[in-house]
Amino acid sequence: MNQQTVYIVYFSPAGTTRMVAQALAHEASTAGYPVVSLDLASRSTDVKVVQSRISKGDILFAGTPVYANHPVPVVMDFLAGLSETEGAYAAPFVTFGAVSSGVALREMATMAKEKKMTVLGGIKVAARHSMLWQSDAPLGKGRPDEKDMAEVARFAQAVMGKASADGKAGPLPEDALNYQRQEVQEAAKAAGLHVIKPMLLPFDVNIDACTQCGLCVENCPTANITLEEGPVFADRCVVCFNCVRVCEPGAISSKVLPFIEADLHKRLDFFREPAETVAFV
Ligand SMILES: Cc1cc2nc3c(=O)[nH]c(=O)nc-3n(C[C@H](O)[C@H](O)[C@H](O)COP(=O)(O)O)c2cc1C
Ligand code: SF4
Ligand code: SF4
Known part of the structure; x- marks a missing residue:
């Protein structure tokens, strides 16, 4: 059993981000970590408890659907409410409806860094667009599929592997989540x-x-x-x-x-x- 805890904190109105969160939880418990999952829609008082517990060596997977190019505010509020936790690890995950993942991963990583966390990775997961439930051929139809979920599992293992290397593997390079073209970044600034x-x-x-x-x-x-x-x-x-x-x-x-x-x-x-x-x- 690992000493450190894996926290999985997410918001998921239509259930896809929750599905990814559950897959991450499965990988973490298989790897022997104690896992704490928190659904930000549950309105529980656990939010403050979890915010205060995350500490050195712990891994936080924070997840959101992409809404209008950004994370949903409740997820950013959760990250903003963390105390400075030097030595804790963060790995944001987003699901997006096959239009654009916008700047959501980058914004979450930036906030985690402001809290002195080490960002070890991030993943964007292709998903069915949740506004198009009535459509026969929605954007992202059938996603995430088996291949997507296998990538989620590999991602979880890679992040946990880096965390257990005790900092030797190093953080994600500064610019890795800055993958959008300049004009998309400009459009994201005007969106939300x-x-x-x-x-x-x-x-x-x-x-x-x-x-x-x-x-x-x-x-x-x-x-x-x-x-x-x-x-x-x-x-x-x-x-x-x-x-x-x-x-x-x-x-x-x-x-x-x-x-x-x-x-x-x-x-x-x-x-x-x-x-x-x-x-x-
Ligand atoms: C209000 C709203 C805004 C959205 N904006 C985007 C977007 O900017 N880009 C995109 O690709 N998908 C967008 N989507 C689709 C969701 O990101 C996607 O379906 C996601 O997987 C939903 O996650 P959930 O099932 O956990 O709620 C939007 C959906 C809603 C309801
Ligand atoms: S019928 Fe529609 S509006 Fe009325 S309670 Fe049920 S879901 Fe809500
Ligand atoms: S659309 Fe608004 S009011 Fe309706 S379920 Fe979503 S958050 Fe609630």
């Missing part, structure tokens, strides 16, 4: 959840169609919905579309959703990022 939110919200609500089933409340990863006569939204929405997706009677709907797929396809030429899983170690 705060930019797309006003374009995608508010959703339309049809109170008469609501059966009070509660599925929207259960599936909202930010506890943003309360049920009155129908769903009532607070302001913590990350536009994951879970509530629209699970509401079978269609009491929650989006006018813009039907136009999103065509719009995303138009952007592919600009981003030119292959729908591939790539590990940087």
Whole structure:
């Protein structure tokens, strides 16, 4: 049994990032590490406990879906809330919907370095685009597949191998996660959840169609919905579309959703990022 702990902290509205997190946890426990997994959607008080426990020699795998070229804010907030932990290791992971992984890995690594952690690696995992659940041929269809998940396993083993080499293997080179072209980086600066939110919200609500089933409340990863006569939204929405997706009677709907797929396809030429899983170690 290893002395050090592997922490796996992630946010995953549609479940793909969770699937990667579970694969990392499997590799870590197979390698004999104690594993602590934390889903940032669970709203538990464990967040502060985990933030305070990560210490020298521990490995933190922090994961997020890419939203509008960036990590989801709750994941960055988690990293920002860490104390300075010299000697602890970090390895960010992202899943992206075959459009662009943006600057998410780089931003997470930069934050981990600000906390004096040693970044040992990062991985971007190609995934089905979570906004396109109604599509027959969504971007990233069938991903991550077996090959992607094998790459995730290799990544976990490589990171743990570097950590157990006790610093001798060295951190990831400074620029390794800076893989986007300059114009994509510029576009990412102008993008973000705060930019797309006003374009995608508010959703339309049809109170008469609501059966009070509660599925929207259960599936909202930010506890943003309360049920009155129908769903009532607070302001913590990350536009994951879970509530629209699970509401079978269609009491929650989006006018813009039907136009999103065509719009995303138009952007592919600009981003030119292959729908591939790539590990940087
Ligand atoms: C609001 C929103 C924004 C997204 N932005 C991007 C993006 O910029 N690039 C991309 O390739 N995929 C994007 N996606 C797709 C997700 O990154 C992808 O489907 C991811 O695997 C979802 O992870 P999850 O299943 O853990 O929620 C976006 C999805 C949503 C809902
Ligand atoms: S999922 Fe739809 S039907 Fe169920 S409580 Fe929410 S709004 Fe009402
Ligand atoms: S309100 Fe709906 S779209 Fe917003 S975070 Fe909750 S489930 Fe996702």
